[in-house]
Amino acid sequence: MEIRRARHEDIPGIIAYTRDTFEWGDYVPDVIEEWVEDPDGVTMVAALDGEPIAVARALLLTPNEGWGHGIRVHPDHRGGGVAAEIGIPLLAWIRDAGAQVVRLLIEDDNEPSIRHVQKLGFRRTVRLMHASRTVGEATANPEGNGVRRGPSALRAKPAKVQDAPLVLASWSSSEIGRAVRGLIGEGWRFHTLRVDDVRDAAGSGSLWEVGNSWAITTTIEPTFHVAMLDTRPDEAYEAIGALVDLANNRGAERFVVWLPAIDWIVQAARRTGCDVSPLSIWEYPL
Ligand SMILES: CC(C)(COP(=O)(O)OP(=O)(O)OC[C@H]1O[C@@H](n2cnc3c(N)ncnc32)[C@H](O)[C@@H]1OP(=O)(O)O)[C@@H](O)C(=O)NCCC(=O)NCCS
Incomplete structure (x- = not known):
């Protein structure tokens, strides 16, 4: 598996597996092109045989505060720690960009996502x-x-x-x-x-x-x-x-x-x- 910045050619593959992430659908297909082109943030993918199986994005909201969002692992590849493989380089990018803290937002009933960030060492700070x-x-x-x-x-x-x-x-x-x-x-x-x-x-x-x-x-x-x-x-x-x-x-x-x-x-x-x-x-x- 290759972890790297998302490229233009990854976009159709990302859209194909993110359309129905949640009951209501997903917003990632609508914004992925903008994210890949955005020089102010970084969008990473995990690719298997050249095909994206995970995506996530990080950006700075202020000079010392980072934000992580949009993590999506292909349904066939969940439960194997792919989210951490893509999350760790994103945390490094945010630190290198000068932030002292990174935050993200999770719905309280999203157990898989909560488990993933707990394993990375995140703490819940605001309900x-x-x-x-x-x-x-x-x-x-x-x-x-x-x-x-x-x-x-x-x-x-x-x-x-x-x-x-x-x-x-x-x-x-x-x-x-x-x-x-x-x-x-x-x-x-x-x-x-x-x-x-x-x-x-x-x-x-x-x-x-x-x-x-x-x-x-x-x-x-x-x-x-x-x-x-x-x-x-x-x-x-x-x-x-x-x-x-x-x-x-x-x-x-x-x-x-x-x-x-x-x-x-x-x-x-x-x-x-x-x-x-x-x-x-x-x-x-x-
Ligand atoms: C949340 C998500 C990114 C985690 O990715 P992942 O690579 O599966 O992460 P992990 O392998 O570390 O598994 C995290 C937890 O998912 C759950 N899990 C395990 N296998 C699973 C599977 N096949 N399907 C769904 N969830 C599973 C477990 O609770 C696991 O925690 P555990 O390791 O303590 O048992 C992924 O489930 C996903 O893309 N979900 C849909 C999108 C989403 O909710 N994004 C976050 C929005 S805030």
Whole structure:
């Protein structure tokens, strides 16, 4: 078996065995070409007789934080340690690129993947909930998943660039911020929130003040993502509700918020009509 960087000619072979990885399909066939061409990350394959039987990717999210994702071993070759063979050189690439830590995200029911990263020496550091619901016209029942909810008593107001240090200080000390170890979810990737991230969010109108809570959002059409929500038990429900209202007003079809697996915040999200699914961040110090 040869372990090497993925090449253009590997793409059809990778697509052929990754179409149906999960019940819902897989996103790898849609992004593999972009990954192979991307000079900012590295995509490795394990090839047997020239044919790819495993693929995985790593990249830097900040100068000292790496991210690993997209590992797929051909179903006929699982259980033989191929994932580690491809994972070890990826960890070396991330270390050589200057990172001090590498993280990845795994659904809590993905036992094979959890076993694989545990054997490499990763530790589970954050228990997360991915909370989501439909909004706007995409919602069959406009009140959401059978949950009755009028507009929130709170309203999300754009926050200022000058608020950035305050937001960062709060995120590093609040119950929620500490539970997620100061990370922010950029889509499905997490890195430490830095003051410049908060300033950039404020500059692009994506930093929100909601009562005493703060939020950073992004829109990846048609989904409205809450990448960071710093809130408290007494206003969590209204704060999430205000962000659902904002998503609705923006014409989004889907609302997504990353939360730590803390009971009061998860219950608040459920009350606003969100479904939740548990995932964890796993970390490896380099
Ligand atoms: C997760 C995955 C990459 C692991 O790759 P792998 O090369 O099979 O890894 P390993 O050989 O180290 O096996 C890891 C665990 O898979 C399970 N496993 C063993 N044989 C298996 C088989 N034939 N099929 C599925 N899982 C198997 C075992 O729990 C094993 O742990 P153990 O060695 O402690 O018994 C692979 O199962 C895969 O591609 N899964 C689908 C995609 C996926 O879930 N990717 C990760 C998303 S976060």
